[in-house]
Amino acid sequence: MTALPPLDELNAFLAAHEKADAFTLIFTDLCGVQRGKMLRRSEMEAAYRDGRFMPGSIMSLDVTGTDVEETGLVWEDGDADRIARPVAGSLVPAPWESDEAAQFIVRMTEHDGSPSICDPRNVLERVVxxxxxxxxxxxxxxxxxxxxxxxxxxxxxxxxxxxxxxxxxxxxxxxxxxxxxxxxxxxxxxxxxxxxxxxxxxxxxxxxxxxxxxxxxxxxxxxxxxxxxxxxxxxxxxxxxxxxxxxxxxxxxxxxxxxxxxxxxxxxxxxxxxxxxxxxxxxxxxxxxxxxxxxxxxxxxxxxxxxxxxxxxxxxxxxxxxxxxxxxxxxxxxxxxxxxxxxxxxxxxxxxxxxxxxxxxxxxxxxxxxxxxxxxxxxxxxxxxxxxxxxxxxxxxxxxxxxxxxxxxxxxxxxxxxxxxxxxxxxxxxxxxxxxxxxxxxxxxxxxxxxxxxxx
Structure with a gap:
């Protein structure tokens, strides 16, 4: 199983940014479009420890955000969740928004911890x-x-x-x-x-x-x-x-x-x-x-x-x-x-x-x-x-x-x-x-x- 980013990275960030309370989770899909959700400060420990559920269909969207059903990643498995796990070192402030805003990148994994095949970051990692x-x-x-x-x-x-x-x-x-x-x-x-x-x-x-x-x-x-x-x-x-x-x-x-x-x-x-x-x-x-x-x-x-x-x-x-x-x-x-x-x-x-x-x-x-x-x-x-x-x-x-x-x-x-x-x-x-x-x-x-x- 791929090692999770250490919780001490999160805790150090929270200690240095006491006002931070809006954390944007960023997933980049196959088309290069950034998608995700916003988490509150109280949700971050669980996100770093266990990851966050995200629908598998997020890996089968076209550039406009439309489901491409022909990929087999939408209805065939009931649009089952995968797990978005934070990428170590990617948690940073988002100063253009406010001193409360931050962001982090995630990579998608299956429930057994293996990398999701259609996450483009995982594709690059395999080539590297x-x-x-x-x-x-x-x-x-x-x-x-x-x-x-x-x-x-x-x-x-x-x-x-x-x-x-x-x-x-x-x-x-x-x-x-x-x-x-x-x-x-x-x-x-x-x-x-x-x-x-x-x-x-x-x-x-x-x-x-x-x-x-x-x-x-x-x-x-x-x-x-x-x-x-x-x-x-x-x-x-x-x-x-x-x-x-x-x-x-x-x-x-x-x-x-x-x-x-x-x-x-x-x-x-x-x-x-x-x-x-x-x-x-x-x-x-x-x-x-x-x-x-x-x-x-x-x-x-x-x-x-x-x-x-x-x-x-x-x-x-x-x-x-x-x-x-x-x-x-x-x-x-x-x-x-x-x-x-x-x-x-x-x-x-x-x-x-x-x-x-x-x-x-x-x-x-x-x-x-x-x-x-x-x-x-x-x-x-x-x-x-x-x-x-x-x-x-x-x-x-x-x-x-x-x-x-x-x-x-x-x-x-x-x-x-x-x-x-x-x-x-x-x-x-x-x-x-x-x-x-x-x-x-x-x-x-x-x-x-x-x-x-x-x-x-």
Whole structure:
């Protein structure tokens, strides 16, 4: 049975936060949506000791929260409860709400204590454990890009950039690394950093990205890959909540504007050896054989994991040539036109930047897909081929699925995905996404009428 988080962690938190009396329990479903409930202070000891019951159907919802009955996780077992158990180290204040508010992440288990198969955090944990076989440990960091929108326009379905918080108007242009944007939204950004510090999140470099209202904040790498994904989950919640406090909506959609760049989730990964050193470290920027095998595995399995990295209809609007989003299975050194980038830096910092996933992807599943590809490449000693020199968009290369239906089809048929994530997980995820796609494309949009109302 998996060990429970120690009660002394809870007791230490309660002692340090005497006013805390509203604790949000956070479960991240397969679609990456955060769900849960709020507990009172008096309920917390039992939650940490015994866990909390949650309906099993919470693991079979689509992105809108609709039950996907075809998964077999709704009526077949009477929507039986599973047990949500707190994740050690995840109990933190939620300072944007009040000094009474706190939150913690949970993982789902069966009644015998075994991990629930369709909890995405458990999926990532299983992949991480595979690295014990080769005496290596994944080190990961997740970068998230997001857009800020005017609240009223976003709610109305016609989002525009928000007015600057200092009264300087709205951002309108491509202005990468524009310092004025940081000044214009300074109050929001300062509150993000304060909240991140209160939660122990290692929020580091902030940049204004390549579109009006688009930002990126880098989370420092973690020697615990599960913790890196937990921090991405916490950070997304934090950014959204703080933006609302400032009258804005923060969105992690992959492609909210047709004319501006999309938002990615860049996953940075290296491997630590038994001595605690970077196993990818090498004076050659193209890496040592171990790193090249890892890149080979990521290239070889890229198509099979696209459904995880681009899980929504909107995800596929992001993949356009010369848009800073990749469109094929390529790799290169210090090159942002490829899918797998080896950033510039000293030998001891050598790592892989995986640039395919959108900001809308589930961080647990996105990282699981990256690590599975790396493990596969290392164990099979796969060759990545030559690194791309120059503009990767102009070179012939192997494309990956660039539409939702095809990506789900490839994932469902993938023996590789089933071997790392499990048959039931793959079937459940694909069933959810196929049902969601069917509902999405059945609904006429304003664009249908713009294109076809009078012309056909």
């Amino acid at each position: 454990q595979r690295f014990d076989e080769i005496s290596l440990k994944p080190v990961a960091a997740i970068e998230l890009e997001f857009y800020l929108f005017d609240l009223e326009s976003a709610v109305a379905g016609r989002p525009v950039p928000p007015k600057a918080l200092n009264g300087a108007g709205r951002p309108q242009h491509f202005q990468a690394y524009y310092l004025s944007d940081l000044d214009d939204f300074g109050p929001f950004l300062r509150d993000v950093y304060k909240a991140a510090e209160a939660q122990g999140l290692p929020a580091r470099t902030l940049i204004s990205e390549y579109a009006p209202g688009q930002m990126e904040i880098v989370l420092q790498h973690q020697p615990d890959a599960l913790k890196a994904a937990d921090q991405a989950i916490m950070f997304k919640r934090l950014v959204k909540a703080v933006a609302l406090k400032h009258g804005m909506i923060a969105a992690f959609m992959a492609k909210p504007y047709s004319d501006f760049s999309g938002s990615g989730m860049h996953v940075h990964v290296s491997l630590e050896n038994g001595e605690g050193a970077n196993a990818f470290a090498d004076a050659d920027p193209k890496g040592n054989p171990l790193m090249r095998h890892a890149i080979g595995g990521l290239k070889a399995t890229m198509a099979e994991c696209m459904g995880l990295w681009a899980p929504n209809a909107n995800s596929y609007r992001r993949f356009r040539a010369k848009s800073y989003a990749p469109v094929s299975a390529t790799w290169g050194v210090n090159n942002r036109t490829v899918s797998l980038r080896v950033p510039a830096g000293a030998a001891e910092t050598r790592h892989i930047e995986h640039r395919i996933a959108g900001a809308d992807a589930n961080p647990y599943l996105a990282l699981a897909g990256v690590l599975a590809g790396i493990h596969h490449g290392i164990t099979k000693e796969l060759d990545p081929g030559a690194a791309v020199e120059g503009n990767g968009y102009d070179l012939p290369s192997e494309p990956f699925p660039l539409n939702w239906f095809r990506a789900n089809e490839v994932l469902r048929k993938s023996a590789f995905a089933r071997s790392y994530f499990g048959d039931f997980l793959v079937e459940t995820f694909c069933t959810i996404k196929e049902a969601e796609a069917d509902r999405f494309f059945a609904e006429p949009t304003p664009l249908d009428f713009d294109f076809y109302l009078r012309s056909v």
